[in-house]
Amino acid sequence: MAETILWALLIEYDGGGFAGWQRQGNLPTVQAVLEQAAGKLCGVARIACTAAGRTDAGVHAAGQVVQLSLPDRFSAERVRDALNFHMKPHPVVVLQAAPAPPGWHARFSAIGRRYLFRISDRRARAALARGRVWHIAHRLDVAAMHAAARVLVGRHDFTSFRATACQAKSPIRTLDRLDVARVGEEIEVVAEARSFLHHQVRNMVGTLALVGAGRWEIEAVKTALEALDRRAAGPTAPPEGLYLMEVCYEGSLLNG
Amino acid sequence: MAETILWALLIEYDGGGFAGWQRQGNLPTVQAVLEQAAGKLCGVARIACTAAGRTDAGVHAAGQVVQLSLPDRFSAERVRDALNFHMKPHPVVVLQAAPAPPGWHARFSAIGRRYLFRISDRRARAALARGRVWHIAHRLDVAAMHAAARVLVGRHDFTSFRATACQAKSPIRTLDRLDVARVGEEIEVVAEARSFLHHQVRNMVGTLALVGAGRWEIEAVKTALEALDRRAAGPTAPPEGLYLMEVCYEGSLLNG
Numbered sequence: 001m002a003e004t005i006l007w008a009l010l011i012e013y014d015g016g017g018f019a020g021w022q023r024q025g026n027l028p029t030v031q032a033v034l035e036q037a038a039g040k041l042c043g044v045a046r047i048a049c050t051a052a053g054r055t056d057a058g059v060h061a062a063g064q065v066v067q068l069s070l071p072d073r074f075s076a077e078r079v080r081d082a083l084n085f086h087m088k089p090h091p092v093v094v095l096q097a098a099p100a101p102p103g104w105h106a107r108f109s110a111i112g113r114r115y116l117f118r119i120s121d122r123r124a125r126a127a128l129a130r131g132r133v134w135h136i137a138h139r140l141d142v143a144a145m146h147a148a149a150r151v152l153v154g155r156h157d158f159t160s161f162r163a164t165a166c167q168a169k170s171p172i173r174t175l176d177r178l179d180v181a182r183v184g185e186e187i188e189v190v191a192e193a194r195s196f197l198h199h200q201v202r203n204m205v206g207t208l209a210l211v212g213a214g215r216w217e218i219e220a221v222k223t224a225l226e227a228l229d230r231r232a233a234g235p236t237a238p239p240e241g242l243y244l245m246e247v248c249y250e251g252s253l254l255n256g
Numbered sequence: 257m258a259e260t261i262l263w264a265l266l267i268e269y270d271g272g273g274f275a276g277w278q279r280q281g282n283l284p285t286v287q288a289v290l291e292q293a294a295g296k297l298c299g300v301a302r303i304a305c306t307a308a309g310r311t312d313a314g315v316h317a318a319g320q321v322v323q324l325s326l327p328d329r330f331s332a333e334r335v336r337d338a339l340n341f342h343m344k345p346h347p348v349v350v351l352q353a354a355p356a357p358p359g360w361h362a363r364f365s366a367i368g369r370r371y372l373f374r375i376s377d378r379r380a381r382a383a384l385a386r387g388r389v390w391h392i393a394h395r396l397d398v399a400a401m402h403a404a405a406r407v408l409v410g411r412h413d414f415t416s417f418r419a420t421a422c423q424a425k426s427p428i429r430t431l432d433r434l435d436v437a438r439v440g441e442e443i444e445v446v447a448e449a450r451s452f453l454h455h456q457v458r459n460m461v462g463t464l465a466l467v468g469a470g471r472w473e474i475e476a477v478k479t480a481l482e483a484l485d486r487r488a489a490g491p492t493a494p495p496e497g498l499y500l501m502e503v504c505y506e507g508s509l510l511n512g
Contacts, residue, residue, distance in 0.1 A: 012383045060384060084380055093380040124340055124349040127268045128316060128388075 014091035037086035058239030067106035112248035134241035140212030166198035207234030270347035293342035314495030323362035368504035390497035396468030422454035463490030
């Protein structure tokens with residue numbers, strides 16, 4: 001291949017129909033859709049790409065960041081538009097493409113990640129927001145959930161909130177933000193950290209939902225955190241409420 | 257049948273998979289789903305119902321109002337929950353059920369209707385909002401659109417903005433509100449009137465989009481309105497951006 005350029009892409013997708021970000025044989029994955037589209041642009045089978053966060057099956061993204069190398073002959077607009085053309089009709093789009101600075105890596109250069117988790121706690125299931133929210137058919141106590149979230153903010157061993165299959169070397173993370181608020185008729189949980197453990201956001205949300213339902217006291221969240229045992233915390237919230245909203249880097253690489 | 261009660265239902269639906277509100281043979285329609293669910297509740301094939309507005313194929317509703325008569329043996333909660341159970345897995349839900357006051361009619365007692373039309377004018381098509389917005393791939397001038405909308409507010413002969421198949425006796429309507437604003441990264445058009453002509457909102461939005469794109473001057477909207485000819489106005493905007501948000505009645509019947 002001729003000289004190549006490393007591109008940073010800002011990506012949005014509806015995770016509902018995908019087996020997650022990561023390529024897995026012939027399963028429909030976001031990575032496969034993007035890699036095949038990049039391949040079509042360049043006349044090859046596929047072009048490898050790497051994401052800032054490997055979202056699980058059913059998880060959505062409004063601000064995923066991906067890197068891939070392309071031959072040095074496309075403008076940023078052409079990269080964005082051509083990939084979007086070739087990704088049709090899949091619900092995956094490139095919002096922005098920008099040349100990456102030297103040494104930049106989509107995953108390892110990230111200094112922050114923000115997730116949103118949407119809960120609908122009305123009686124009727126979601127029709128318009130179907131597949132976009134976790135529906136819990138009884139009213140939750142948002143103030144209690146937000147208070148319980150205070151327990152989790154900070155630097156902790158999050159063993160109780162990581163998937164048992166989590167491959168991270170250390171279970172210690174610094175949770176910079178975990179806010180719970182009612183927005184319209186939904187509840188939104190916003191989580192920010194440099195990085196998260198596998199299933200960490202969904203496990204924290206599943207636990208906060210127990211508090212919101214009045215089944216757990218706030219103190220029980222502290223006990224669960226200190227137990228350092230996945231079985232001590234609440235269930236894993238379903239993927240359809242989770243959105244990767246933003247990945248942060250030093251400087252202003254992408255401004256979607 | 258024993259004594260019956262007339263119920264008012266507040267309904268939400270994703271119109272994407274439906275051939276509109278109104279029953280049409282074996283086509284999938286919102287009315288068919290609701291009438292069959294009510295039939296299941298009562299052990300009959302179906303129970304007729306009437307909506308405040310017969311939305312077109314692909315049009316959504318967050319606040320449709322429907323009436324139907326049921327035997328006098330259900331609580332409001334039971335009507336809502338049982339209909340929602342029987343309507344699974346269709347994206348149609350009853351948000352609220354309330355006994356209707358004497359003489360009330362879902363359609364003829366309505367004194368106001370509010371519609372929302374969502375436009376996404378970013379370059380990339382919608383992934384997360386797919387089927388929920390009208391995507392126009394170039395940036396629109398929202399201020400110009402809002403200014404052009406001033407021309408349409410008030411009491412006018414809207415012949416230029418009604419479907420040629422529209423069956424209303426009079427083309428005269430009073431448009432109480434037509435606001436265009438940027439909300440987040442989308443454009444929202446809000447329209448309020450006692451009633452609308454067939455396709456009126458979509459035809460107005462299609463015309464305002466011409467102004468937003470710089471293809472029409474504001475003055476051209478006035479010329480189109482005064483032409484009293486459907487061909488003089490802009491195209492019909494697609495259904496997927498349109499939402500019936502609210503139907504208003506005297507008093508406080510439903511407060512979804």
